[in-house]
Amino acid sequence: MQVYGLWGKVLDVDLSTGRVSEERIHPITYRTFLGGRGLATYVLWRELGRKWRSVDPLGPENILAILTGPLTGYYPGIKLVVSGKSPQSCGVVGSAISSHVAYSIKAAGYDGILIRGASRDSVYVYVRDDLVEIRDASRLWGLRGLEFVKSLRRELGRDAPSLYIGPAGENLVRTAAVMARWFHAAGYGGYGAVMGSKKLKAVVVEGSGPLPPVARREEFLKLRYEVMDRVAARATFRMWGTTSGLWRVGYETSSEPVRNWVEEWHSREDFNHVVIERKYWIKNPWADWGCPLACMKVSRAVIDGATYYTDGPDYEMGAYLGSNLGVFEVDKAIALSALADDLGLCGIQTGNAVGFAVELYERGVITRDDVGYDLRWGDFNxxxxxxxxxxYRRGFGNVLAEGTYRAAIEVARMKGLPPEEVLKYAVQVKGVGVGAHGIRSRRDYPQPVAYAASVQGGDHTSVAGLPVNSEESEVWSAFLDSAVVCSFTSVEEDTMLKFLDAVTGWGITREELYGTVGLRILSLQRILLLLGGPDVRWDPRVHDDNPPRFYEPLPSGPYAGSTVSRDEVLKSVAEYYKQLGWDEYGVPTEETLKKLGLYDAVETVRALRRELGAS
Amino acid sequence: MFCAYFLGNLASQLGPAVCLELGECMDVLSLLDELLRSREVPLSVDELLVTLPDGRPIPPRATTCDVEEVRVLRLLRGG
Structure with missing residues (x-):
């Protein structure tokens, strides 16, 4: 059977044995799971599903999946998905990253790379078309991002597309990201730590071949030009990227984290994209391969003689390492964002954990004796x-390196407090810090059900929403991450499906997308999330909920007093599960699994239901 | 009669639908832009997905005489 838009094979690299092989992926598997997040979920289920609970995300059994999708290289924008068993949620998170590596993998003749096992010494994987080598990385290990990129350039004699980790990943920090090109991050999931656990510093890919053929070339080209024109016309986004959110989300929609989400509004007119554009951007626009939107910008700030570079900062980084920490001076938010990039930390998860720590300090739950120095809102140093x-997992940083959820449990233990007394300040869902888009004002895009029912916890790029057969639904996010497409260059489902069809010839309809293909991916992710383990397990009756903070009324701004009620959220969660064909606990029903062809998950689901005491 | 149906949080801001009796043909996107401004919704039309009820894109420069109903939701989700 001919596959279009894909090569039908992935590289399989075992770092324990040094064995490198090619794995053929059956065309039907692609048609069933698409690629990216969907294919990663399938592979993880197939290989680890039976022993999922005992698989340590930071152990050699875990599989790191770096996957493109059928639209990679064809659809405007260039992304890939990093996945595996997440050290944050212990489920599967599809973590998308913009990187030239995506195009390069396909140009090398593969659809992705699976990395299993663990090396004894630090290594990097080098791919140049059909040459695949596991190389010594002892000279690169320990380097921060900017220095790593320079050193790799010196070693290879040229710039080469790479995914890499910084010191945070090397030290198995659960908020570590997989980085690319200085500032890009696959942050959700904590896969930087998974790379670190495998002693894998980087994956370098130089592909020189063509992309695989498409099903209908003329139609594909016509659609590509049409979408390129439409995306390039998104003037606001092109001009300011996501950085404009620092003003718009904070001031206009009241949904930006401010001081660990105590507030979601600020009126600091000097903390916005126009100030950043005028004073700090040294490159605008900036884009990865094939992106007409070019939403990225490079900023530079100098503080006390030290120079900091970052992109934007994009909204999430600026919010989480700015307003969420009480930092409203742009240069300092840039510096903290640059620091996170350079250390290979996810700015969202790290800003979430640090904001949590500052609130604990300000409330006196932790003290200078615990931290070793003062922690105050806005105190840059x-x-x-x-x-x-x-x-570097030093001092109290070692506690926070476990991510906000696990840190809360540990602080409660340290202080002899009931866990809920500390967890009430942790703004996370299922081990994943909530992205910088709140729900209380209802003026932003996440619905009240968004995080409570997501299969990726607090991930703002994969939120649940009603109705489930629309772009509001998490099924749509699963589709974008599996096809693999940047959500900022996406258009309506009708055109996206035509594009997919022109490339692959699969003829997937809207009904199939929402009724089977996307739902299948989501259902398997949900099962693996509920299995969890080894250190955390999620009880849907407890954990399919928002952080307690989201039930406190907003204290300031034009929507002061706004909140969501827990009753409303739980009703929405129940309705969402019903529409997806899941039971009252959010477990896919046997009927749904059979409709989706997931017969091998039926026994697992029966066991899950028994554990929950379901009838 | 021209009706715009809103999904997600747009519906909680604007109501599930806004229907207007119009005396002349108006550009759909301009009309939506005006509606957002009049209701103080801080979004521009290039941040929205505007489609026909079945999910197909509206034709370029469509007017309210060309289409009677549109489905509107937020395009940019995240950042």
């Missing part, structure tokens, strides 16, 4: 030190 301590 203390915050900078703590971010570094997280990356």
């Amino acid at each position: 203390g915050l900078r030190k703590l971010v570094e301590d997280v990356a």
